[in-house]
Amino acid sequence: MPTLVSDRKKSAARAGRPLPELIFGDLWEFDPAPETADPKLKARYNLFIDGQFVAPKSGKHFDSINPANEQKLAEIALGGPGDVDAAYQAAHKAFASWSQLPGRDRAKYLFRIARLLQDRAREFAVAETLDGGKPIKESRDFDVPMAAAHFFYHAGWADKTEYVAPGRRVAPLGVVGQVIPWNFPLLMLAWKLAPALAMGNCVVIKPAETTSITALKLAEILQDAGLPPGVVNIVTGAGETGAAVMAHPLAAKIAFTGSTEVGKIIMRSLAGSDKKMTMELGGKAANIIFEDAPIDQAVEGIINGIFFNQGHVCCAGSRLLIHEPVAEKVIGKLRHRLRVLRVGDPMDKNTDVGAINSKDQLEKIEELVAAGVKEGAELYQAPCRLPPKGFYFRPTLLTGVTMSHRVAREEIFGPVLSILTFRTVEEAVEKANNTPYGLSAGVWTDKGSRILKLSTELKAGVVWANTYNKFDPASPFGGYKESGFGREGGRQGLLDYAKIV
Amino acid sequence: MSGPSPRAAISRLFDEIGPVDAVGIEERVAKYTTRSIKKASKVQGLKLAVSMVDLTTLEGKDTPGKIASLCQKALHPSEDPAVPAVAAVCVYPSMVRHAKRHVADSSVKVASVATAFPSGQSPLKTRLAEVKGAVADGADEIDMVINRGAFLAGEFGEVQDEIAAVVEACGDAALKVILEVSELETYDAIRAASFLAMRVIREGDFIKTSTGKTSLNATLGNNQVMIEAIRDFYLDTGTAIGMKPAGGIRAAKSSLHFLVAVKETLGDAWLTNERYRFGASSLLNDLLRQLEKEKSGAYQAPYYFSDAAESY
Numbered sequence: 001m002p003t004l005v006s007d008r009k010k011s012a013a014r015a016g017r018p019l020p021e022l023i024f025g026d027l028w029e030f031d032p033a034p035e036t037a038d039p040k041l042k043a044r045y046n047l048f049i050d051g052q053f054v055a056p057k058s059g060k061h062f063d064s065i066n067p068a069n070e071q072k073l074a075e076i077a078l079g080g081p082g083d084v085d086a087a088y089q090a091a092h093k094a095f096a097s098w099s100q101l102p103g104r105d106r107a108k109y110l111f112r113i114a115r116l117l118q119d120r121a122r123e124f125a126v127a128e129t130l131d132g133g134k135p136i137k138e139s140r141d142f143d144v145p146m147a148a149a150h151f152f153y154h155a156g157w158a159d160k161t162e163y164v165a166p167g168r169r170v171a172p173l174g175v176v177g178q179v180i181p182w183n184f185p186l187l188m189l190a191w192k193l194a195p196a197l198a199m200g201n202c203v204v205i206k207p208a209e210t211t212s213i214t215a216l217k218l219a220e221i222l223q224d225a226g227l228p229p230g231v232v233n234i235v236t237g238a239g240e241t242g243a244a245v246m247a248h249p250l251a252a253k254i255a256f257t258g259s260t261e262v263g264k265i266i267m268r269s270l271a272g273s274d275k276k277m278t279m280e281l282g283g284k285a286a287n288i289i290f291e292d293a294p295i296d297q298a299v300e301g302i303i304n305g306i307f308f309n310q311g312h313v314c315c316a317g318s319r320l321l322i323h324e325p326v327a328e329k330v331i332g333k334l335r336h337r338l339r340v341l342r343v344g345d346p347m348d349k350n351t352d353v354g355a356i357n358s359k360d361q362l363e364k365i366e367e368l369v370a371a372g373v374k375e376g377a378e379l380y381q382a383p384c385r386l387p388p389k390g391f392y393f394r395p396t397l398l399t400g401v402t403m404s405h406r407v408a409r410e411e412i413f414g415p416v417l418s419i420l421t422f423r424t425v426e427e428a429v430e431k432a433n434n435t436p437y438g439l440s441a442g443v444w445t446d447k448g449s450r451i452l453k454l455s456t457e458l459k460a461g462v463v464w465a466n467t468y469n470k471f472d473p474a475s476p477f478g479g480y481k482e483s484g485f486g487r488e489g490g491r492q493g494l495l496d497y498a499k500i501v
Numbered sequence: 502m503s504g505p506s507p508r509a510a511i512s513r514l515f516d517e518i519g520p521v522d523a524v525g526i527e528e529r530v531a532k533y534t535t536r537s538i539k540k541a542s543k544v545q546g547l548k549l550a551v552s553m554v555d556l557t558t559l560e561g562k563d564t565p566g567k568i569a570s571l572c573q574k575a576l577h578p579s580e581d582p583a584v585p586a587v588a589a590v591c592v593y594p595s596m597v598r599h600a601k602r603h604v605a606d607s608s609v610k611v612a613s614v615a616t617a618f619p620s621g622q623s624p625l626k627t628r629l630a631e632v633k634g635a636v637a638d639g640a641d642e643i644d645m646v647i648n649r650g651a652f653l654a655g656e657f658g659e660v661q662d663e664i665a666a667v668v669e670a671c672g673d674a675a676l677k678v679i680l681e682v683s684e685l686e687t688y689d690a691i692r693a694a695s696f697l698a699m700r701v702i703r704e705g706d707f708i709k710t711s712t713g714k715t716s717l718n719a720t721l722g723n724n725q726v727m728i729e730a731i732r733d734f735y736l737d738t739g740t741a742i743g744m745k746p747a748g749g750i751r752a753a754k755s756s757l758h759f760l761v762a763v764k765e766t767l768g769d770a771w772l773t774n775e776r777y778r779f780g781a782s783s784l785l786n787d788l789l790r791q792l793e794k795e796k797s798g799a800y801q802a803p804y805y806f807s808d809a810a811e812s813y
Contacts, residue, residue: 020736022732023768023769023770030537031541032539033537141535294519294525296525297522297529298525300529340764350536466524467525467528
């Protein structure tokens with residue numbers, strides 16, 4: 001009697017037929033579905049100091065371009081040390097009254113900011129996508145709602161700061177200097193502003209050179225919300241402007257999110273000063289998949305882990321560690337999944353992977369991938385058409401990578417997944433931890449006890465189990481080792497903007 | 502006594518096919534619903550969906566007259582000649598000969614539920630006789646239900662042997678195996694039942710979500726689990742099994758989401774009514790309504806569309 005007939009019998013019977021393959025063709029193509037909301041951009045953006053938009057002392061502006069088509073979007077003010085100083089003086093002046101304001105009044109401003117951002121969500125999503133190249137789907141469904149969520153969450157904390165350190169009294173630090181990266185321009189701004197303001201600090205912040213627009217649009221919201229002048233000051237510019245923000249004597253604390261390289265430079269320059277610091281730096285996260293994992297959902301999580309925001313994510317799961325028994329199966333499924341990723345115009349609502357943020361970044365990705373191939377890794381890229389203009393890179397798998405490959409050690413910060421294999425749990429942990437970084441990790445297994453074991457053994461600030469890239473304002477985020485120190489989000493994040501008195 | 506114990510059979514099957522993570526599946530399918538299908542691609546998708554409908558009536562009050570009107574609608578869903586006929590009409594066995602009379606010379610197939618639909622709680626002999634009777638009356642396709650009682654009791658061998666027996670009883674008729682997902686409850690069980698069925702049915706046969714007679718029917722989640730099972734089975738064996746979500750798909754928009762799932766999981770070869778069907782009745786009129794809207798730019802009142810069937 002044929003009980004539980006196995007497919008292997010049929011496989012044998014199939015001898016002579018071509019290998020079955022799936023066809024991901026153009027039988028049913030999607031028409032372009034462009035998002036058409038008006039981003040309401042100005043032709044020229046000035047610095048936001050003391051509640052006003054002011055021209056930079058240098059009189060100079062630089063262009064912000066759309067990485068999807070290399071067209072100019074707006075001119076951004078080039079702030080210099082003089083402007084940074086003006087911003088710090090304004091913040092210092094504002095601190096006297098802002099820090100004395102009852103928490104419930106500070107909360108009122110934060111709630112207003114959150115609501116105004118929600119009101120203008122579509123406009124902000126479009127601006128974010130135009131300026132940074134990320135798919136509209138992501139700015140619409142992730143960046144903007146999460147930014148609003150951070151303001152809402154911290155608004156709730158503003159009148160409860162006595163619970164930040166139970167049994168102790170806390171006070172704001174003073175003026176905080178912040179520098180943020182280009183991968184999540186608006187969201188990183190919210191991560192930095194919301195806890196600082198909730199605790200009663202004032203802020204001087206510098207957005208990334210290539211992505212300043214949504215920060216300056218948020219300045220309009222700060223004005224609309226009636227936030228007292230000087231509480232938040234936004235100074236735009238390049239590296240030197242950032243250095244001036246970090247080095248200013250009035251800064252009581254420095255918060256930096258960006259590359260480990262720049263983080264180290266900042267730390268060196270601040271050595272010996274009494275400035276408090278938090279650093280959220282690079283990562284080279286291991287995403288570990290065991291043979292008992294739910295493979296299809298793991299593949300989905302791996303794809304989300306590395307191709308979310310074109311891989312411009314500090315906690316991206318850029319090193320995939322596959323348990324040897326399932327390596328072939330997982331790689332096969334990844335290839336299929338890669339073929340249905342839609343790469344192209346970030347403004348199209350169906351685009352999954354958008355444009356690389358800048359020409360520099362594209363060149364860096366190309367260089368590292370070429371190095372990987374030269375060192376013997378096997379390259380697989382999604383066979384998709386790329387737009388003729390703009391900065392694009394095909395979603396890429398590198399197989400046969402070992403721990404001594406450059407692509408297994410250096411942060412690529414692009415849509416490139418380095419694939420390694422392992423045999424035992426111990427080997428997986430060893431490989432995962434064999435990196436100067438320690439920001440995040442992922443574990444995919446059906447076995448609960450293994451999740452618990454790995455969550456303590458992996459030296460990473462966040463360990464996701466059977467999921468990846470999940471964020472919440474209440475959940476502290478930050479790194480081990482050279483991925484930085486300090487936490488953002490939750491009670492721990494607030495504590496980093498307070499002093500115990 | 503021979504053969505493995507039920508327990509051993511269960512672990513062996515689950516080991517072979519692997520687990521399903523419910524949270525992950527639901528996240529995956531949520532992405533299908535954000536796909537924006539516009540203009541020509543929308544029209545193409547809607548027409549494709551029309552051609553995949555198994556237009557269904559499964560009521561105690563069905564009469565030859567009701568079947569006649571259902572068949573007429575199936576043959577000519579719309580006055581617009583560019584709108585294709587549906588794939589099949591789906592009826593109870595006693596109505597097969599009436600339906601056959603109306604659609605005999607067309608592309609529209611006659612599908613019949615059988616095997617003591619929807620519960621399946623009759624002796625196997627009776628169920629097989631019902632299948633043979635429906636085929637003899639002219640059914641091109643048989644929609645059977647699996648023995649959920651045996652499945653939940655761990656008697657996987659029995660479930661599979663019964664499906665194999667129905668395959669035999671079908672002769673040349675195509676078979677659709679209804680798993681009744683709401684009674685299996687977990688995605689793991691749905692995946693297991695899919696494999697049990699696929700290993701004994703033939704190329705061109707289908708697996709199907711539900712009878713439409715319980716509280717929960719086709720969802721993007723259980724559709725995804727089943728089409729992933731179909732994909733894995735195809736890549737392993739080369740045997741292409743079809744899929745039929747049934748019940749609960751009423752809006753044209755949700756049928757497009759199901760088609761996006763097919764496009765991105767199984768690929769172009771499944772975007773045909775030979776491999777994908779919708780078990781539905783009220784869906785058809787919403788598809789026509791949307792097609793009309795694409796043409797005229799305005800939504801038409803429901804009374805402009807014939808046979809607003811409310812069942813299933």
